[in-house]
Amino acid sequence: MSIIELVDPATEKVVGEVVNHTPEQCDSVVEASTVAQKVWAGLPGEARSTLLWKWGELVEAHHQEIAALDVKCTGKNLPDALMESHRGARHARYWAGRADKLFGQQLADAPGRLSYSVLEPLGVYVVILPWNAPAHAFMARVTPALACGNSVIVKPSELSPLSALRLAELAEEAGIPAGVLQVVTGDGGTGAALSAHPGVAGVSFTGSVPTGRAIARAAATTFKKLTLEMGGKSPIVVFDDADLDSAARAAVLGILVNAGQICAASSRLIVHADIAERFVEEVRTRMERVTVGDPTAKGTMVGPLVSRGQYEKVLGMLAEAQAAGASALTGGGAHDPEGPGFYVQPTLLDGVRPDMRIATDEVFGPVLTVQTFTTEAEAVALANAGELGLSSYVWTRDLGRMVRMTQAIDAGVVHGNTTLVMDSGLPFGGFKDSGLGGAYGEDAVAGCTRTKRVTLRVADAPLPSPWPGV
Numbered sequence: 001m002s003i004i005e006l007v008d009p010a011t012e013k014v015v016g017e018v019v020n021h022t023p024e025q026c027d028s029v030v031e032a033s034t035v036a037q038k039v040w041a042g043l044p045g046e047a048r049s050t051l052l053w054k055w056g057e058l059v060e061a062h063h064q065e066i067a068a069l070d071v072k073c074t075g076k077n078l079p080d081a082l083m084e085s086h087r088g089a090r091h092a093r094y095w096a097g098r099a100d101k102l103f104g105q106q107l108a109d110a111p112g113r114l115s116y117s118v119l120e121p122l123g124v125y126v127v128i129l130p131w132n133a134p135a136h137a138f139m140a141r142v143t144p145a146l147a148c149g150n151s152v153i154v155k156p157s158e159l160s161p162l163s164a165l166r167l168a169e170l171a172e173e174a175g176i177p178a179g180v181l182q183v184v185t186g187d188g189g190t191g192a193a194l195s196a197h198p199g200v201a202g203v204s205f206t207g208s209v210p211t212g213r214a215i216a217r218a219a220a221t222t223f224k225k226l227t228l229e230m231g232g233k234s235p236i237v238v239f240d241d242a243d244l245d246s247a248a249r250a251a252v253l254g255i256l257v258n259a260g261q262i263c264a265a266s267s268r269l270i271v272h273a274d275i276a277e278r279f280v281e282e283v284r285t286r287m288e289r290v291t292v293g294d295p296t297a298k299g300t301m302v303g304p305l306v307s308r309g310q311y312e313k314v315l316g317m318l319a320e321a322q323a324a325g326a327s328a329l330t331g332g333g334a335h336d337p338e339g340p341g342f343y344v345q346p347t348l349l350d351g352v353r354p355d356m357r358i359a360t361d362e363v364f365g366p367v368l369t370v371q372t373f374t375t376e377a378e379a380v381a382l383a384n385a386g387e388l389g390l391s392s393y394v395w396t397r398d399l400g401r402m403v404r405m406t407q408a409i410d411a412g413v414v415h416g417n418t419t420l421v422m423d424s425g426l427p428f429g430g431f432k433d434s435g436l437g438g439a440y441g442e443d444a445v446a447g448c449t450r451t452k453r454v455t456l457r458v459a460d461a462p463l464p465s466p467w468p469g470v
Contacts, residue, residue, distance in 0.1 A: 004158050004187065009075035009304040009311075009342045010295055016072075018161050018185035023193035029153055029184050030199040033124045036179025037151035041121050045100030052099060052147060055174035056092025059139065062170060063089060066135045066163050073160035074131060075304040075342070076258050077295050081135075085163070087422075088139030094424035095143035102148060102445065104452075112459030119449040121149030122201035122225055126194045128215070129164065130206040131157035131306050132261040132364075138164050140424070141204045142181065144444035150202070151180045155194055158187045159306055191215070198222050202448055205229070206263070209388075209433050216436075227437040227447040229263065229430060231362040232390035235383040236266035237373075237405065240274045242395035243417065248282045250419045251368065254393065256290055256346050259302050260366040261310075263434075264391035264413070264420050267363060270382045273372045280350065280370055284329045287346045287368075292335050304342040305365060311342035314365035318347060321358035327351045331366070360386045376401065380408045389431035391420065412438070 006016040021029075040048070059066065066088070067081035074081075104117035125145045129137050134156060145152050156164035161183070168183045184190060188211070195203050196218040202225040205215050212230040219226055236254060238247045254266030271279050295303030305311045311334075318332055331347030344365055352359050352369040359369055373379040383392060389411040396402050396417075406414045412430040415421060422428060422440075429438030437447045457463070 004185070006073055006159070006162070007307070008072055009306050010340075012308075012340045012342075016162060018158070018165075020158070021184050021186040021190045023189070026184060026190065026193045026197060029182055030124055030194070030197050032179040033151040033153055033182060034199055036177055037121070037123055037149075039177055040146075040151055040180045041149035045102065048147060048149070049096045049099040051174055051176050052092050052096035052143060055171050055176060056089045056096060058170040058174055059092060059167065060086070060089035062166070066166055069162040069166060070134050070160060071295050071303075073162055074134065074261075074306050075295050076132075076261075077300055077303050080258055081295075084133055084136035088135050088167075091136075091139040091143045091424050095147040098144075098445075099147040102449070107453070109455070112457060112461070113455060114458050115453065115455040117451050117453045119148070119445070120452055122448055122450055123150060124200050125150040125152050125202045125204070125448055126197075126200050127152055127154045128191045128195070128203065128205045128207065129154060129156045130263075131159040132258060132263075134160040135163040135167065137206055138167050141206070141439055144439070145202075145204070145448040146176070146181065148445060148449050150448055152182075153194060153200075154181070154183045155186065155191045156183065158185070161185045192218060195219055195224075196221065200224060202226070204439060204447065206439075212435075225447060225450070227429075227435075227439050227444075229390075229428075229435045229439060230433060231388050232263040232265065232430065232434055233268060233360065233362050233386050233388040234264055234266050234391040234393065234411070235268045235270050235409075236393040237379050237383055237395065238269070238271045238275070238279060239379075239394075239396040239398070239401065240272040241397045243397065244275065244279055244282070246417070247395040248279065248286055250393065250395070251283050252286045252290065254419055255368040256287070256302050256366050259305055259344070261306060261364050262420070263362075265364075266391075266393050266419075267368060268359070268382075269368055269370050270379055271370065271372055272379075273374050276370075276372045280329065280348070283368070284348050287348055288330050290346050292343055292346065302346060302366060305344055306342070308342060310364065311344065314344050314363055314367065317358055317361070317363055317365075318344075318349075318367065321349060321352065321356055324356055325351055325353070326356065326358065326369075329370075354382070354385055362388065376404070380405070384408075384410045387433040390434035391415065391430075393419070
């Protein structure tokens with residue numbers, strides 16, 4: 001049995017360890033989950049609702065403890081972790097309210113027949129979590145699947161599994177039956193074993209595009225239902241008539257919250273040429289006011305990146321971009337190269353060409369690139385460049401232009417004059433290589449249920465036949 005050590009990215013010290021589960025161990029987990037799912041699905045929706053609500057209340061009561069576990073594993077700023085664990089309780093309450101409201105449809109049919117549809121759970125559902133928002137992602141992905149009558153196996157990231165283990169303990173304390181919600185720790189091999197397992201009916205994955213493709217290939221053999229939320233390279237398009245004060249604030253928050261380690265981070269500033277010089281200077285000034293440091297210290301705004309691998313990747317991309325001609329208006333490297341922790345400076349890069357890797361590939365760090373445009377068509381072309389299309393942000397006071405931009409941008413989510421908005425009932429999913437399906441709102445129900453159509457002949461007459469005498 002191998003062990004995975006957990007490293008605090010702020011101190012680089014080992015703070016825990018978990019088991020790296022083997023495929024054979026995954027077999028026994030799936031077997032238990034299969035048995036438990038029949039029990040769970042057999043409960044009335046109201047009973048599942050009551051248990052999910054109770055779980056949400058326990059998560060709320062323990063959200064400070066849960067947040068501390070995420071800070072220890074990810075280095076995220078404590079106030080951000082507290083907000084995320086608090087929101088996790090809301091997901092439980094929202095889906096508790098839906099557990100007894102999973103309705104099909106009565107369908108138009110011929111006289112003498114009654115046709116209708118019902119929603120059924122898939123069965124055993126696997127949730128593979130990212131490391132950047134562990135507790136929030138756990139609750140957001142798990143609660144709709146449970147509400148719909150599935151049993152759930154969660155494979156958290158090997159970098160940040162502690163909150164997942166605690167949330168599962170609270171679910172058991174709430175009275176959710178044994179085996180209905182299980183956590184399996186491990187690395188990519190564990191996730192691959194679960195994704196390919198013939199006893200698994202659906203998979204929800206959040207993470208990188210290459211891993212998402214691997215999961216899709218593994219799931220294809222048994223035609224599992226998939227929800228994939230993958231990379232983002234979100235544009236923030238600022239027109240010359242925008243509320244520039246709010247837009248500058250949004251540009252800084254959109255790339256520096258969680259040190260830029262958010263799939264929907266607004267990482268590409270696309271600004272009208274007429275205001276570019278003064279707007280970019282305002283963004284630079286505000287970025288330099290941001291405090292980087294110990295994520296548990298009062299006043300810290302940005303903590304470290306999650307791991308040495310991520311730290312070296314971001315620094316490598318920054319060095320490559322600057323060698324290719326981009327200029328760092330602020331930042332551009334390690335925050336404290338001599339000290340412990342994986343800290344990267346908040347960075348604003350100008351002179352970024354569309355062919356640079358920094359302009360097309362997801363960085364997942366506190367790095368904002370700058371490009372300019374003069375026409376609306378140019379803004380659209382820049383916003384749609386690349387193979388990722390998760391979220392996007394547009395700033396303008398012109399309502400007609402705003403509507404045109406929402407129609408033209410090739411992304412699953414468009415925000416107008418606001419930063420990122422997420423809620424249990426709001427759809428969230430990507431276009432192009434950013435994903436498949438959605439994990440929120442009605443998309444979540446579609447992703448973890450199957451539709452059965454029933455047709456009943458109710459006519460009190462002989463069955464008609466097109467074949468005389470038969």
